[in-house]
Amino acid sequence: KSMLKDLGIAILGTININKEILEKELVNNISYSFYNKSIRGAKGILIHLNTWQDVGISDSQAIVDILRNESGKNRDDIMFSIRIENNLKNRIECTFIAGKFKS
Incomplete structure (x- = not known):
């Protein structure tokens, strides 16, 4: 709750990742649904991962x-989460939400 307090402008982003995508390609697969802005400069980020059971913590991390x-x-x-x-x-x-950008 406190992380979302006074969020200001926030961006919502999604990534659909196949296991085979290399880490350097991951950033290119980010899509911003409503506001095409980079997450650079956000003071807070909430990330939620939906995975299948074969994905380890190291892949999620x-x-x-x-x-x-x-x-x-x-x-x-x-x-x-x-x-x-x-x-x-x-x-x-x-899925991630980033907010509290510097003005």
Whole structure:
């Protein structure tokens, strides 16, 4: 709740990832649904991953780290959650909200 307080302008982004996508290609697969702005400069980011059960924590952490690097933030400024969904054969869905941009 406190992370979303006084969010100001926020962006919603999604990534649909096949297991085979290389890490350097991940950033190119980010799509911003409503506001085409980079997450760089956001003071807070919430990340939610839907994965299939064969995805390990290290794969999920790699996605979070790539988004963290893209935003230029440290781990304390990012919250994330993971949900296991067996219908996502060989795919990861990532949704994130970034906000509190500098004016």
